Amino acid sequence: MMRNIRLLLRYSFKGQRTKGKFQMPTPVRSLIFAIVILCLSGGVAGAVASAYGILEKLGKQELLLYFILALGSGITFVIGLFSVLNNFFLAEDNEIYISLPFRASEIVISKLIRILIYLYIYSLIIVLPLIAYGTVSNSNPIYYIFVALAYIFNPIIPMIIGFIISTILMSISNLSKHKDVIKVIFSILLIVFIILINLLFQGNRIGIRTANAIVGKESLLKLISSIFINNKLEVMALSNPGSSTGYINMGIVLLIVIILFALLYFVSEKLYLKSLKGFGDISSNKEKVKVAKVKSSSVLKALVIKEIKIIFRNPTFFLNCVVMLFYIPVLYMIILFSNGANDLNWSLGYLIIGGTPLVIGVGMSSGSAGSTALSREGNNFIVSKYIPVSYKTQLLAKIISAFTINSLILIIGIGLLAIEKVRLEIFILSLIIQILTCFLITVIGILCDYISPKIIWQTEKNLYKGNFKSLGNIIISVIFGGILLGFALLTKSIFLTFIVNFLLLVISIIIVLFILNKKVVKTYNLL
Numbered sequence: 001m002m003r004n005i006r007l008l009l010r011y012s013f014k015g016q017r018t019k020g021k022f023q024m025p026t027p028v029r030s031l032i033f034a035i036v037i038l039c040l041s042g043g044v045a046g047a048v049a050s051a052y053g054i055l056e057k058l059g060k061q062e063l064l065l066y067f068i069l070a071l072g073s074g075i076t077f078v079i080g081l082f083s084v085l086n087n088f089f090l091a092e093d094n095e096i097y098i099s100l101p102f103r104a105s106e107i108v109i110s111k112l113i114r115i116l117i118y119l120y121i122y123s124l125i126i127v128l129p130l131i132a133y134g135t136v137s138n139s140n141p142i143y144y145i146f147v148a149l150a151y152i153f154n155p156i157i158p159m160i161i162g163f164i165i166s167t168i169l170m171s172i173s174n175l176s177k178h179k180d181v182i183k184v185i186f187s188i189l190l191i192v193f194i195i196l197i198n199l200l201f202q203g204n205r206i207g208i209r210t211a212n213a214i215v216g217k218e219s220l221l222k223l224i225s226s227i228f229i230n231n232k233l234e235v236m237a238l239s240n241p242g243s244s245t246g247y248i249n250m251g252i253v254l255l256i257v258i259i260l261f262a263l264l265y266f267v268s269e270k271l272y273l274k275s276l277k278g279f280g281d282i283s284s285n286k287e288k289v290k291v292a293k294v295k296s297s298s299v300l301k302a303l304v305i306k307e308i309k310i311i312f313r314n315p316t317f318f319l320n321c322v323v324m325l326f327y328i329p330v331l332y333m334i335i336l337f338s339n340g341a342n343d344l345n346w347s348l349g350y351l352i353i354g355g356t357p358l359v360i361g362v363g364m365s366s367g368s369a370g371s372t373a374l375s376r377e378g379n380n381f382i383v384s385k386y387i388p389v390s391y392k393t394q395l396l397a398k399i400i401s402a403f404t405i406n407s408l409i410l411i412i413g414i415g416l417l418a419i420e421k422v423r424l425e426i427f428i429l430s431l432i433i434q435i436l437t438c439f440l441i442t443v444i445g446i447l448c449d450y451i452s453p454k455i456i457w458q459t460e461k462n463l464y465k466g467n468f469k470s471l472g473n474i475i476i477s478v479i480f481g482g483i484l485l486g487f488a489l490l491t492k493s494i495f496l497t498f499i500v501n502f503l504l505l506v507i508s509i510i511i512v513l514f515i516l517n518k519k520v521v522k523t524y525n526l527l
Contacts, residue, residue: 005110041128062235065130069235073230075125077162081162123151130147146238150237168267237253303401306397321367324367325406329413351488352430354485354497356433356501362474362481365470367405370402370403373398374449375455377455385524391524395450395516433498439509440505443509447516448473450523
């Protein structure tokens with residue numbers, strides 16, 4: 001059995017390598033990622049150290065341990081559940097694994113080991129906070145041994161629970177046919193979860209805020225600990241290092257892990273292969289189209305609708321073009337909510353108008369509706385090249401569809417203006433600048449894609465690997481937006497700032513469209 005598991009692990013890790021392309025070795029990438037997680041862990045450790053004294057006076061310092069372990073379990077459960085679904089039920093290599101002469105339990109264990117390796121990197125976020133707690137509480141050396149054991153056990157139980165839930169759910173339902181929808185839903189939830197983690201320690205007076213938040217969420221922390229029973233037992237062990245209570249509770253955690261592994265083996269043998277039924281099928285809605293319903297449509301309208309449908313129906317395109325578009329703006333919006341709304345007066349309106357291109361430009365940089373407009377066609381580019389539709393009409397369709405998608409960011413822009421309670425005049429002027437900035441960034445992204453398209457890719461994920469066009473958008477937005485903001489700070493005039501912003505944006509749009517109009521035919525002829 002162990003020999004088969006080693007073979008599967010070797011195949012699994014080798015399958016991640018990209019042939020013919022330079023790729024940073026997996027250990028190096030893992031080390032870099034671990035360093036990043038430890039840096040984040042340092043911020044949490046600082047909050048724990050600051051809050052300890054306050055909670056100690058209340059006799060509730062153990063809540064910090066509940067908080068740290070709940071944070072670790074929450075992260076590993078969410079990411080682990082996403083990884084389990086992605087690797088066990090939605091991965092394209094499942095058909096290969098099923099055809100190989102291996103037991104279901106061997107396949108499951110090999111995949112879980114691979115996931116567990118990455119979860120241990122994520123679990124590093126609890127290491128420094130636990131060490132910080134031990135330092136400020138003057139714990140004995142046994143405490144740090146228990147910390148090492150808690151680190152080992154922390155990701156195992158949430159991961160196994162996530163696998164068992166997913167396997168049972170998949171085996172009694174037909175969700176495998178809806179794998180694209182599942183990928184989108186869980187990817188959105190993962191991004192939301194990451195945003196919330198980023199906001200956890202925002203602002204000043206972090207010790208007081210953390211202490212108040214933990215005391216206020218005491219019942220929630222204990223509820224999470226009752227779901228992940230290892231948390232409660234580990235808290236009792238870490239609170240009583242060196243005593244019989246500590247040893248007994250840590251021993252119970254070890255026993256629970258052994259029992260869960262036995263349950264994992266049973267579930268994988270009985271249900272895993274059954275849960276993969278319908279894996280190769282894709283759900284679709286069948287509709288009998290009546291002749292009376294069929295109506296002719298303009299070529300431009302048909303192309304625009306096609307472009308938008310491709311983005312919304314493909315999970316990878318949807319995530320990178322739509323969901324990621326909201327990442328930076330939503331993060332900024334939540335920060336404003338956490339700090340309270342500000343009633344900006346008329347005299348500061350020039351800052352809003354002058355800063356709009358910078359905020360909108362950087363906010364749009366995480367979306368790729370424009371910067372992959374041509375590259376998204378992939379192998380289908382040959383069809384677009386020879387269909388009896390002019391290249392300029394196809395370009396116009398891409399501009400309209402990409403601008404329509406990117407215009408969703410205006411919802412955030414309007415929301416920010418509402419939060420800041422700006423006057424109506426500033427609201428209207430800023431909205432005009434937002435629309436022009438959105439259009440300019442869209443056509444710049446499309447121009448970059450026509451200059452350097454990437455139409456040869458095997459999967460949608462390959463399209464976005466090594467794609468630095470978004471970084472180019474950020475640089476352009478920072479330079480262009482910084483100049484306009486600097487002008488606003490120098491003049492401190494609302495209308496003069498608006499006029500200069502308006503003229504520069506319109507002139508820039510005209511120049512980019514002129515270059516793009518010249519480039520489109522050359523691009524199609526060269527490819």
